Amino acid sequence: MDYFIELFCSGLTRGSIYALIALGYTMVYGIIGLINFAHGEIYMIGAFTSFIVATVLSIYGFPLAAIVVVAGVAAAIWSSAYGYTVEKIAYKPLRHAPRLAPLISAIGMSILLQNYVLLAQTSDFLPFPELIPEFSFVEPIAHIIGSSDIVILLTTTVVMLALTFLIKFTRIGKAMRATAQDRTMALLVGINVDRVISATFIIGSALAAIGGLLIASHIGQINFAIGFIAGIKAFTAAVLGGIGSIPGAVLGSLILGLTESFATGYISSDYEDVFAFSLLVLILIFKPSGLLGKAETKKV
Amino acid sequence: MITVKEVKRSLLVSLWFVFLTFPLMVIKVNPYERTVSWRWRNMVYVAIGTFVITLLAKAWFARKEKRMARQQDSCHLRLPIIQRILQKPGYRNSLAVFLLGAALAFPHLFSTYQANIMTTALMYIVLGLGLNIVVGVAGLLDLGYVAFYAVGAYSYALLNLHFDLGFWTVLPIGGLLAALFGVLLGFPVLRLRGDYLAIVTLGFGEIIRLILENWNAFSKGPSGISNIPRPGFFGLEMSLDQAMIYMYYLMIGLLLVTIFVVNRLQDSRLGRAWLALREDEIACQAMGIDKTRTKLIAFSLGAFWAGLIGVIFAAKTTFVNPASFTFMESAIILSIVVLGGMGSIVGVILGALILVLLPEYLRALSEYRMLAFGAILVAMMIFKPEGLIANVRRSYCYHGKKSNTALKNDE
Known part of the structure; x- marks a missing residue:
């Protein structure tokens, strides 16, 4: 039973990280109908930036709390900047091009960013500094759930609530929903669609960066290639939940995380990535609109 | 200014x-x-x-x-010089004969090492032409193209290992197996929107690679299969050099066949259906084109060529392992098609020669190879989406005197 609960908790942790990345996919898809292949790379850049900042600060002897805050903020700022720039360079000029063009451009951007980090930094796996301390109250249940799991679950919950608030109640959130429903109409009622698109990329990238920071400190190491697999899995989660739907992305991510956790725990860990891909193919065959997506997709 | x-x-x-x-x-x-x-x-x-x-x-x-x-009028476009040569049959044919002569003489003019590099380039040209059917002509973004290549390579390696089948027997089998995989994968996915196809083929490519890597009993895992025999020529004994040169001529032959088939396909009923499907799916269905079937044929034909080249790859290197079939390989083939010009045969040939030979001869820059491929995909889409040598669509122009009424109607 303990093993089951342990797998369940690690599945939830996994799933909530996927959710942070999947939200970026789903929001961008909802607004401009593009699969942003470079999103996984934005997540990787977030993890790398926080790694660099955290290591530099710890070498210069800053206290742990300051390191966590500064690394998190830096990761979010730079990831957002990358997300914004990628949109401006690779997607904006192609907004009226044939469907294939932005997709190819996105693939190119993903390859470009991956190799940029490889060349600017290194191809080795790097040890990520320990940012999350072992809490004493976790000790009695430490064999089931670690303190980093708890931090990840709490952080993602807070971030999700903040995002829901932003989309439901703020001006920019309203503008985003309007643009997703009908871009031309949104333009007509005076919404600056370009700015809304930029804002979507910035918010999605910041979420991915937080995900990157959390997973890197949870696993304890990073590498330039982590974005590729994480990106595909988060996309799978977004499709599973119904692409374009925000609650769908969260639900899909949790299901994917749990599936992976149980499958690797009870079946075999060799095929960890195969489960996610097979799940993706199965959803697309039997329910391409996803769990919460509607046929006449109402997007957020 | x-x-x-x-x-x-x-x-x-x-x-x-x-x-x-x-x-x-x-x-x-x-x-x-x-x-x-x-x-x-x-x-x-x-x-x-x-x-x-x-x-x-x-x-x-x-x-x-x-x-x-x-130039507002598309009929009086001033075409770039290459296009003008290609459109005049006299120039085009003499250029083709010259290139063929140069290609045939190549192994005798240069060393076997150079011929070997050229063989690799020829393989990428054929791969590019195969993917060109899928991406360029039919407009289906296939990101797992390398999976079919892997199917071909492993079918030769395994059939040879277990049943002792020779190269010439497996060549068609490998192609057909890859095409079968293409149908199996394409059938559920091709009914969906184009973006899903991209990501599912990407996932499929990874699944194939992961299975080859982990299923030791079947594929011998990451260590791969070695000692695969080179193709034979009526039981003739060949030295290594001769085998390499034989391989080169074999690739030239396959390339010619491929160019012929792809060229004829583009002008066929099927080829025109692909082009039309790329431009507007709904209009196509209204015209009575079976969308799924037409796409499926394009997809499996592309896979067939990847399978053929996979068999040749296994025979050329005499060794296969999963590391040769990563996503980056698919990305390289896609860059070839995009750089050369989607749908254009001459373009794909030029694209493959540039992207394979440049990193080979500029070793100092090979570190930046993948960075450049990514940059090429983005830059080509932004600056020159039609590629280096655009595929000029057949169009009819009115060459007589323009009447005033026609002009007025245009405006």
Whole structure:
């Protein structure tokens, strides 16, 4: 039973990280109908930036709390900047091009960013500094759930609530929903669609960066290639939940995380990535609109 | 002309990039020795590089706009020189004969090593032409093309290992197996929107690779299968050099067949259905084209060629392992098609020669190979989506005197 609960908790942790990345996919898809292949790379850049900042600060002897805050903020700022720039360079000029063009451009951007980090930094796996301390109250249940799991679950919950608030109640959130429903109409009622698109990329990238920071400190190491697999899995989660739907992305991510956790725990860990891909193919065959997506997709 | 305003804007852009690349380009930490190195010189490179690129991009767009303004009428387009040569049968045929002669003489003029590199380039040309059917002509973005290549390579390796089948027997089997996989994968997915196809083929490519890597009993895992025999020629004994040259001629032969088939396909009923499907699916269905079937044929035909080349790859290197079939391989083939010009046969040939031979001869730059491939995909889409040699669609022009009424109707 303990093993089951342990797998369940690690599945939830996994799933909530996927959710942070999947939200970026789903929001961008909802607004401009593009699969942003470079999103996984934005997540990787977030993890790398926080790694660099955290290591530099710890070498210069800053206290742990300051390191966590500064690394998190830096990761979010730079990831957002990358997300914004990628949109401006690779997607904006192609907004009226044939469907294939932005997709190819996105693939190119993903390859470009991956190799940029490889060349600017290194191809080795790097040890990520320990940012999350072992809490004493976790000790009695430490064999089931670690303190980093708890931090990840709490952080993602807070971030999700903040995002829901932003989309439901703020001006920019309203503008985003309007643009997703009908871009031309949104333009007509005076919404600056370009700015809304930029804002979507910035918010999605910041979420991915937080995900990157959390997973890197949870696993304890990073590498330039982590974005590729994480990106595909988060996309799978977004499709599973119904692409374009925000609650769908969260639900899909949790299901994917749990599936992976149980499958690797009870079946075999060799095929960890195969489960996610097979799940993706199965959803697309039997329910391409996803769990919460509607046929006449109402997007957020 | 470059104005002061444009220079100012480019300066701002380059400043933004200095900020953007600051943590990754300037700082490098060594977490083991706990040292930080500040590479300020990179910052200067980034600043100068982005400044120049921005100015060039602006100049390019200005020129393009001017040209567009000058030629409104698509019938009187002034085609680039290559296109004009290609459109005149006399020039085109003599060029083709010359190129064929050069290709046939190549192994005798240069060393076997050079011929070997050329064989690789020829393989990529055929792969590019195969993917061109799928991406360029039919407009289906296949990101797992390498999976079919792997199917071909492993079918030769395994059939040879277990049943002792020869190269010539497996060549068609490998192609057909890959085509079968294409049908199996394409059937559920091709009914969906194009983007899903891209990501599912990407996932499929990874699944195939992971299975080959982990299923030791079936594929011998990451260590791969070695000692695969080279193709035979009526039981003739060949030295290594002769075998390489034989391989080269074999590829030339396959390339000619491929060019012939692809060329004929494009003008067939099926080829026109692909083009039409790429342009407008709904109109196509209204015209009575079976969407799924037409797409499926394109998909499996592309896979068939990948399977053929897979068999040849296994025979050429005499060794296969899963590491040869990563996503990056698919990305290279896609770059070839995009750089050359989607749908254009001459373009794909040129694209493959550039992308395979350049890194081979400029070893110093090979580190930046993948970076360049990514950049090519983005840059081509932004600056020249039709590729180096565009595929000129057949069109009819009215060459008589323009009547005033017709002009008025146009406006």
